[in-house]
Amino acid sequence: MTFSFLKGVVFISEYGLKIKNIEASTLFEYNHGLRDHYEYKDAMFTNSLFKDYITANGMKSWDGESTKDIICLEFNYGTRSFEEEIKHIQKIAKKARLDYKLAKSSGSKLQITRQENKKKKIVELYNFALKHKDDYDKKSKEEIRTLFYNDGVSVEYLTYKKKGQVKRREIIHYKMLYRSTGKAKKGSCMFIRDSLYKKAHDFLYMGIKLPKHNAKLVEISAYAPLISSAIVGRVHINPRNVLILKDIDTICKTNIISIETDANKQCIAVPYDDYELKSTLFDGQALIDSSVFPSWGRGYVLLRQHFTKMAAFCADIQGFYRDYFGDQYETATVTDMFGVEHYVKDIQLVTTDNACKWRKFGISYDYWCEKVEENGSLFGVVKTAHRSKLGDVQKMSYQMVNSLDEQIMPDVCDESLAYINRLKTDDDFFLEYLQKNANFSNDFDVLVDLCRWNNDFLQSSYFRERKRKIIMSYVINFKAGKVIQNADNLVLVGSPYAMLLYATCGNPEIVYQDPTFEVEDGAIQCYTTRFEDDEYLAEFRSPFNGKNNLGHLHNVYSDEMQRYFKFCPEILAVNTIKTDFESRNNGLTYWASVQKCA
Numbered sequence: 224m225t226f227s228f229l230k231g232v233v234f235i236s237e238y239g240l241k242i243k244n245i246e247a248s249t250l251f252e253y254n255h256g257l258r259d260h261y262e263y264k265d266a267m268f269t270n271s272l273f274k275d276y277i278t279a280n281g282m283k284s285w286d287g288e289s290t291k292d293i294i295c296l297e298f299n300y301g302t303r304s305f306e307e308e309i310k311h312i313q314k315i316a317k318k319a320r321l322d323y324k325l326a327k328s329s330g331s332k333l334q335i336t337r338q339e340n341k342k343k344k345i346v347e348l349y350n351f352a353l354k355h356k357d358d359y360d361k362k363s364k365e366e367i368r369t370l371f372y373n374d375g376v377s378v379e380y381l382t383y384k385k386k387g388q389v390k391r392r393e394i395i396h397y398k399m400l401y402r403s404t405g406k407a408k409k410g411s412c413m414f415i416r417d418s419l420y421k422k423a424h425d426f427l428y429m430g431i432k433l434p435k436h437n438a439k440l441v442e443i444s445a446y447a448p449l450i451s452s453a454i455v456g457r458v459h460i461n462p463r464n465v466l467i468l469k470d471i472d473t474i475c476k477t478n479i480i481s482i483e484t485d486a487n488k489q490c491i492a493v494p495y496d497d498y499e500l501k502s503t504l505f506d507g508q509a510l511i512d513s514s515v516f517p518s519w520g521r522g523y524v525l526l527r528q529h530f531t532k533m534a535a536f537c538a539d540i541q542g543f544y545r546d547y548f549g550d551q552y553e554t555a556t557v558t559d560m561f562g563v564e565h566y567v568k569d570i571q572l573v574t575t576d577n578a579c580k581w582r583k584f585g586i587s588y589d590y591w592c593e594k595v596e597e598n599g600s601l602f603g604v605v606k607t608a609h610r611s612k613l614g615d616v617q618k619m620s621y622q623m624v625n626s627l628d629e630q631i632m633p634d635v636c637d638e639s640l641a642y643i644n645r646l647k648t649d650d651d652f653f654l655e656y657l658q659k660n661a662n663f664s665n666d667f668d669v670l671v672d673l674c675r676w677n678n679d680f681l682q683s684s685y686f687r688e689r690k691r692k693i694i695m696s697y698v699i700n701f702k703a704g705k706v707i708q709n710a711d712n713l714v715l716v717g718s719p720y721a722m723l724l725y726a727t728c729g730n731p732e733i734v735y736q737d738p739t740f741e742v743e744d745g746a747i748q749c750y751t752t753r754f755e756d757d758e759y760l761a762e763f764r765s766p767f768n769g770k771n772n773l774g775h776l777h778n779v780y781s782d783e784m785q786r787y788f789k790f791c792p793e794i795l796a797v798n799t800i801k802t803d804f805e806s807r808n809n810g811l812t813y814w815a816s817v818q819k820c821a
Contacts, residue, residue, distance in 0.1 A: 239269040239453075241289035244411075245378070247367050248300040254377060255358055261378075268293050268413075269453035272527065272603045273427060277415075280422050292419055294378065294397060297411040298368045304361035308352050316345050372399045375417060401427060401448040413451075427451065429529050429594050431584050439583065446580040452527045454603035458517050462528075462595040464571040467579060467588070469560045471504040471731045475803050502805035504734065505722050509535040509574035513542075513789050517604065521791040523714050525605040529594050530581035533574050536716045537789040540570060543723050558729055561588045573726040608714050608793040612659055616642065617711050621704025623763050626770045639707045646694050650674075650681055653690060711753055711792075712765060717799035720783050739781045740798035746777040747802050753792040756780035764808040772808055 244266035253261040268274060268290065277293075284290040303311060319341050326334035352359075362370070375398040382391040397414035400423055415423050427447045433439070479498045485491050509526070516537040517524065526535050544567045548555040555567045560576060576582055581591050611617055616638065627635060645652050654671050661667035670689060673680045680686055701707075721737035740748040746759065754760060756778060764772035776797070784796065797804055 239267045239274065240284055240287075240293075242266050242268045242293050242295060243291075243378075244295040244297060246300065247296045247298045247371060247376075248302050248364065250296070250376060250378065251362070251367050251370075252302055253379075255360065257355060257358060266295050271451045271454055272457075272598060272601060273423075273451040276426050276598065277419065277423055280426075281419050291380065291395060292416045294414050295411055296371065296376070296414055298364045301363040301367065302361060303359065305352065305356050305359040307361065308359060309349075312345060312349050312352060316342075316349075319345055371414075375399065376414065400424065401451065402444055403448055403451070429581065429586065429591075431586065442580075442583055446530045446583075449527050449532050449580070450529055450598075450603070452532075452603060452605050454527065454605055455607070456517060456519070456604040457601045458511075458515060458520075458524065458526070458604060459600055460511070460515055460571050460602050461569075461600055462592040464565070464569045466557065466565055466570050466573045466726055467559050467561070468573070468575050468725060468729050469731075470506060470575045470577050471725070471734060472501050473504055473734075473800050475500045475502065475801050475806070477803050500803055500806045502799060502803075503577065504717060504799055505575045505725075506577045506717075507533055508716060508722070509533040509572055509578060510538040510540060510719060510722055510726070511535040511572045512540040512570070513537050515571050516789070519607070520604070521608045522789050522794050523608040523716075523791070525607075527603040527605055529591065529598070530584075530586070531579055531591075531602075533578035534714070534716070535572065535574075536719060536794065538719065538723065539787045539789065540573065540723070540726070541568065543787045544568065544570070544727075547727055557727060559588075560729070563588060567727075570726070573722065608791050610793065611711050613707070614659075615711075616707040616709060619704070619706045619708060619710070619763075620767060622767045622769070624704045624706055626763075626767070626773055635706060635708075638709060639701050642707055643694065643698060643701070646697065653694075657693075713751060713753065713793055713795040716794060716796050717805075719788060719796050720781075721800060723787065734800060737800060739783050739796075740779065740800070742798070742801050743777060746775045747804050748779045748798045749776040750779060750781065750784045750796040751792065751794065752790065753795070754778050768809065774804065774807055 242265075243263045245261055245263040249258060249260075249262040252258045278284070282290060282292045284292075319338065323335075323338040323342065326338045375396055377394050377396045380393045380395070381389050382393075384390045396417045398417045398420040400413045400415045400420065402412035427450060428443065431443065433443065476497045476499055478494065478496050479500070481493045481495060481498075483491055483493050511524070520537065522537045524535050526533050544555070545552050548567065553568060556564045557567055557570075558564050579591070619635075624635065646656060647653075654674060657667040657671050661671070666689075670686065674686070718734065718737060718740065720739040721734040724733045724736060725731070727733065739750065749760070749762075757780075758778045760776040760778055762774035762776050764774075767773075788796070790796070799805055
């Protein structure tokens with residue numbers, strides 16, 4: 224692997240290493256002599272900080288392209304008993320007899336030969352099952368998972384000669400290492416060669432030793448793999464220059480309807496006036512100084528490190544500190560939640576304790592810093608903000624459309640109708656549409672190239688017919704709810720200037736002095752350069768559940784936001800102080816679809 228260094232950022236020159244993704248049930252049967260092969264497909268051991276570590280500590284690869292030291296196992300199926308196997312073979316045989324009759328009636332010698340070969344294979348399977356009757360062991364996928372988790376699993380690799388004979392056999396024993404949070408629903412997880420297990424486990428778990436009783440197994444299984452998350456780059460941040468502050472709870476009084484159960488256990492809707500909604504400010508959020516922020520990050524990076532995850536937004540932290548402290552800047556300090564004093568001139572990143580999952584396991588700030596330093600003080604960048612391929616418009620989902628009143632549908636559809644009419648009448652615009660939506664399964668690139676080669680091709684009957692069908696397909700999609708708007712999917716950040724103020728002293732009361740946003744009747748103030756100052760916007764949580772996730776925003780520019788924050792148009796700052804924004808959006812995710820109100 225080769226790296227290029229620029230402003231403390233490492234660019235990755237490869238996607239990762241190819242590994243085997245094996246179906247566990249077939250491996251179990253293969254190891255018990257019930258199969259002549261186990262089923263697998265190619266997978267990727269993606270670039271991550273963990274991959275960097277294990278590569279430097281014993282993991283071997285073939286030509287830097289693949290490795291046998293790491294495998295992925297999926298637990299989708301269980302295994303059959305002998306009786307179930309016989310029934311399965313009989314079912315296959317019954318279908319094969321019908322297929323053979325059809326082949327005979329067709330008179331195709333090729334089809335008849337194929338079905339005869341299939342019948343021979345079924346007979347072989349039946350005889351094999353009878354011979355290994357005592358070897359069958361019915362297990363559910365959960366039982367196989369438990370067995371492999373506890374005891375590990377051996378995988379045999381065969382190398383063949385040109386004529387098909389086995390040249391070499393290699394058996395590697397693996398131990399379960401971690402279950403990826405992204406694969407939690409499917410239950411797939413990573414196994415590693417047992418000789419590398421201790422090093423890898425100690426790295427992922429930061430050497431944390433769990434107690435024998437009341438161990439936080441679920442939590443540590445979720446947080447330990449954070450450092451194995453796939454990354455697109457790295458950024459160097461001194462962990463001792465990370466200011467970690469306590470999260471702040473804020474209260475918003477509003478009218479709500481609570482769904483409760485009565486004495487008969489029936490659901491009822493109970494209205495409450497001036498109900499106190501509590502939300503947590505800056506939850507999982509961070510501000511990163513522009514001096515260390517990667518130039519390709521577009522104002523936002525999702526960071527990973529040991530038991531740490533945060534959405535970090537680019538801010539001129541040091542410029543703010545200089546303005547705020549004035550002549551005291553060089554000697555000014557702020558104390559973090561652990562009692563550690565930091566010179567403000569050294570601070571590179573500001574976050575809160577919810578981003579630091581290591582605190583749940585009794586780990587000290589100094590210990591975490593040491594582990595990050597052992598890892599080169601590099602934080603992995605999982606993703607950044609990016610532009611929509613549709614340009615200044617974005618498609619709504621049918622859930623969004625269904626949440627709106629029928630009376631405003633003409634206004635909602637205006638943008639789409641104008642877009643369709645322009646596709647019909649503007650050849651250049653239509654060709655631009657083809658370029659943006661070209662892929663391997665359509666002929667859009669060919670049409671564009673033909674038009675560039677000879678502009679008269681635009682007038683040909685073939686092109687006009689293809690254009691009609693393409694536009695018709697777009698219209699059908701539009702009728703299915705894919706309505707376009709002057710909108711985009713934006714990354715959310717909550718009251719960032721208030722977070723800067725909080726980073727001056729660690730006193731929660733200072734956040735209420737934020738001059739960039741005010742509490743407004745009928746709307747929640749926000750800031751994004753994607754739309755003009757003083758515009759009113761409709762906000763849809765992503766993923767969108769219903770009308771309860773629909774918000775009304777007021778875009779407000781301020782000198783402070785424009786001066787201290789290096790945001791791209793795909794970032795949206797929202798006032799989360801004394802508003803119901805977080806509660807309305809079910810606790811918030813990183814994304815929301817925002818569009819200009821008609």
